[in-house]
Amino acid sequence: MKYLNHLLLKYFLHNLPPELAHSITLKLINKGLVFNNSLNNYKNLNVKLGNINFQHPIGLAAGFDKDGEVFHQIDKLGLSHTEIGTITPKLQTGNSKPRVFRLSKDNAIINRLGFPSKGLEYVKKRLENFNSNVPLGINIGCNKETTNQINDYIKLTKSLGTFADWITINISSPNTPGLRNIQTSALLPKLLNNINNERKIIEDHKGKSLQIWLKISPDLNDTELKNIIDTSLEYNIDAICISNTTIDRSLKLKSMHKNENGGLSGTPLNSQSTKILAKAYLHAKNNIRFIGIGGITNADDAYMKMLAGASILQLYTGLVFNGPNLIKEIVEELNIKNKKINITSIIGSKAHEISKGYYPNE
Numbered sequence: 378m379k380y381l382n383h384l385l386l387k388y389f390l391h392n393l394p395p396e397l398a399h400s401i402t403l404k405l406i407n408k409g410l411v412f413n414n415s416l417n418n419y420k421n422l423n424v425k426l427g428n429i430n431f432q433h434p435i436g437l438a439a440g441f442d443k444d445g446e447v448f449h450q451i452d453k454l455g456l457s458h459t460e461i462g463t464i465t466p467k468l469q470t471g472n473s474k475p476r477v478f479r480l481s482k483d484n485a486i487i488n489r490l491g492f493p494s495k496g497l498e499y500v501k502k503r504l505e506n507f508n509s510n511v512p513l514g515i516n517i518g519c520n521k522e523t524t525n526q527i528n529d530y531i532k533l534t535k536s537l538g539t540f541a542d543w544i545t546i547n548i549s550s551p552n553t554p555g556l557r558n559i560q561t562s563a564l565l566p567k568l569l570n571n572i573n574n575e576r577k578i579i580e581d582h583k584g585k586s587l588q589i590w591l592k593i594s595p596d597l598n599d600t601e602l603k604n605i606i607d608t609s610l611e612y613n614i615d616a617i618c619i620s621n622t623t624i625d626r627s628l629k630l631k632s633m634h635k636n637e638n639g640g641l642s643g644t645p646l647n648s649q650s651t652k653i654l655a656k657a658y659l660h661a662k663n664n665i666r667f668i669g670i671g672g673i674t675n676a677d678d679a680y681m682k683m684l685a686g687a688s689i690l691q692l693y694t695g696l697v698f699n700g701p702n703l704i705k706e707i708v709e710e711l712n713i714k715n716k717k718i719n720i721t722s723i724i725g726s727k728a729h730e731i732s733k734g735y736y737p738n739e
C-alpha cells in the first residue's frame with residue numbers, strides 16, 4: 378500500500394496531541410506517503426499574478442511548513458503553490474506547550490505557537506538543497522527578543538529572497554507581543570519602504586522579479602484597513618493576504634478549548650475574513666491583488682472568497698479536519714463551476730454584497 382488511507386490516518390492523528398500529529402504528518406508528506414492527488418491542469422482555473430503562474434487558485438497557507446521541510450513535495454498533494462514559514466532570523470522555540478488546540482466541534486484550531494522557527498540558516502540550507510515544483514512563497518517574521526524588528530525582516534528578505542517567488546511580510550500573528558501593532562504604526566511605511574528597496578537589489582542581481590505580499594489580521598477596523606492598503610500601494614506591495622487568525626471570540630464556539638488564548642482559524646473565521654477581504658478589494662480599486670485565506674473547507678467557501686476579491690486562495694485548518702483529499706474536491710468542483718469561463722473573470726464580482734455581510738448564492 379503506497380498511500381495511506383486518509384480516514385484511518387485522520388483517526389490515528391486526531392487521537393494524538395496536535396503538534397505531535399503535525400510532525401508525523403510532515404514526515405509522511407516528506408516521504409511521499411500521502412494520497413497522490415497530483416496537480417491537474419484545468420485551463421479555466423489558471424491564475425496569473427504578475428509573472429507567477431498558478432495552475433489553480435488553491436495553495437498551502439503559512440504555518441503548516443514552518444521550516445521548509447516539505448515544500449518540495451507539495452505538488453504531490455495537488456496544491457498549486459505553497460508558503461513556508463513564518464521564519465525568524467534566529468532559532469527560537471516559541472511559547473510553552475500546550476499551545477495548539479483542536480476545536481473539533483467547530484472545525485477550528487486555536488494556536489499560540491509564537492513563531493517556533495529553526496531559523497534562517499536552517500531554512501536557507503533546505504532551500505539550497507531542494508527545489509519546489511510549484512510557486513513558492515517565504516513568510517517572514519521577527520524574533521520575539523529582537524531589538525530591531527525592521528532589521529529582522531530585511532535580513533530575512535536579503536538572505537532568502539533569491540529562493541522565493543514572493544516574500545510574505547507577516548505582521549499579523551497575534552502570538553508575538555507587539556507584532557500586530559506594526560500594522561497601524563509609523564513602522565509600517567518604514568518597513569515596506571526598506572523591503573521594497575531590498576527587493577530592487579535582489580531583482581537587479583537575479584534578473585527575475587520578486588513579489589512582496591503583506592499578511593494582515595482580520596481584526597482591523599475599516600480605517601486601519603484602508604490605511605494599510607494605501608500604504609501598501611505607495612510602496613508597490615503586490616498582494617495583501619487576508620487573513621491571519623483572529624483573536625475575536627464573539628463567535629459562538631462549542632468546543633472544550635474555546636476559551637484558550639491565541640489565534641482562531643477554520644470555519645468560524647470564514648465569514649469575518651471574507652467580509653474584510655471584500656472591503657479591502659473595493660477600497661483598492663483593482664490596484665493590488667488579494668490572497669483569500671480563512672476557513673476554506675469546501676468549493677463554495679473558495680468560490681465566495683474569489684467573488685469577494687481574492688485572486689488566489691490558501692488554506693490550513695481545512696486540511697487538518699478533512700485531509701488532503703479536500704484539495705482535489707475543491708479544485709474539481711471549481712472546475713465544474715467554471716466550465717465556460719476562466720475563473721479570474723469572477724474575481725470581486727460580488728464584493729459589494731459581501732462587504733455588507735450578505736453572502737450571495739452565486
Ligand SMILES: Cc1cc2nc3c(=O)[nH]c(=O)nc-3n(C[C@H](O)[C@H](O)[C@H](O)COP(=O)(O)O)c2cc1C
Nearest residue numbers: 438439440463488620621642643671672692693694
Ligand atoms: C497551527 C497554525 C500555525 C500557523 N502559523 C502561521 C505562521 O507561522 N505564519 C502565518 O502567517 N500564519 C500562520 N497561521 C495562519 C494560517 O496561515 C492562516 O492564515 C489561518 O489559519 C487561516 O486559514 P485557515 O482557516 O485555512 O487555517 C497558522 C495557523 C495555524 C492553524
